[in-house]
Amino acid sequence: DAKTTQPPSMDCAEGRAANLPCNHSTISGNEYVYWYRQIHSQGPQYIIHGLKNNETNEMASLIITEDRKSSTLILPHATLRDTAVYYCIVSGVDYKLSFGAGTTVTVRA
Amino acid sequence: GAVVSQHPSRVICKSGTSVKIECRSLDFQATTMFWYRQFPKQSLMLMATSNEGSKATYEQGVEKDKFLINHASLTLSTLTVTSAHPEDSSFYICSASKGGGYTFGSGTRLTVV
Numbered sequence: 001d002a003k004t005t006q007p008p009s010m011d012c013a014e015g016r017a018a019n020l021p022c023n024h025s026t027i028s029g030n031e032y033v034y035w036y037r038q039i040h041s042q043g044p045q046y047i048i049h050g051l052k053n054n055e056t057n058e059m060a061s062l063i064i065t066e067d068r069k070s071s072t073l074i075l076p077h078a079t080l081r082d083t084a085v086y087y088c089i090v091s092g093v094d095y096k097l098s099f100g101a102g103t104t105v106t107v108r109a
Numbered sequence: 110g111a112v113v114s115q116h117p118s119r120v121i122c123k124s125g126t127s128v129k130i131e132c133r134s135l136d137f138q139a140t141t142m143f144w145y146r147q148f149p150k151q152s153l154m155l156m157a158t159s160n161e162g163s164k165a166t167y168e169q170g171v172e173k174d175k176f177l178i179n180h181a182s183l184t185l186s187t188l189t190v191t192s193a194h195p196e197d198s199s200f201y202i203c204s205a206s207k208g209g210g211y212t213f214g215s216g217t218r219l220t221v222v
Contacts, residue, residue: 032209034211038153041200041216041218042215042216043113043115043202043213043214043215044153044202044204044213045213046210046211046212046213049209087152091209094158094166095141095206095209096143096155096158097143097155097204097211098155099145099152099153099154099155100152101152102152
């Protein structure tokens with residue numbers, strides 16, 4: 001399975017955009033990039049996923065580089081409720097989602 | 110949207126007893142269900158993958174006789190922690206998948222005393 005690398009933590013000011021990077025240099029052609037977040041003591045919440053095109057939904061935008069070796073999740077206007085651990089995951093064989101350490105995002109007022 | 114219900118949300122049991130956790134997909138039929146375990150301040154660790162009507166596939170290091178998984182229908186999977194011990198205390202989370210989408214339950218906090 002392709003592994004991902006994310007910074008362990010980042011701070012963001014409330015109301016500003018939060019840009020979360022993820023490296024997945026060993027991704028293969030048919031593997032998707034998924035983003036989930038987990039707020040303390042809850043199950044992971046789906047944010048967005050993509051294959052090679054940029055994607056946008058009501059929660060976030062996903063920018064995938066042309067070589068697909070990295071991506072960026074953009075939360076356009078961070079709020080205090082966006083404080084969570086964000087996981088970038090590449091779908092592996094048998095369609096399993098294997099979680100890495102993620103990025104702990106703290107949104108500050 | 111897709112909803113997965115996990116029950117119970119919290120359970121405390123005595124050492125040596127068994128505990129069953131249910132995972133239901135409420136508004137879709139899941140082709141595959143996954144079970145994860147999460148210890149404090151750690152990430153989710155995949156325990157097993159199950160498909161309806163077939164035996165679960167366990168990840169390396171996960172004891173299949175201790176963590177019994179039954180996937181009797183396309184909407185229900187259960188995880189039974191048998192002869193639980195304090196070291197099994199953890200946060201257990203299920204996920205249901207269909208067509209490339211993965212929806213997670215809200216998790217079960219198991220405490221073995």
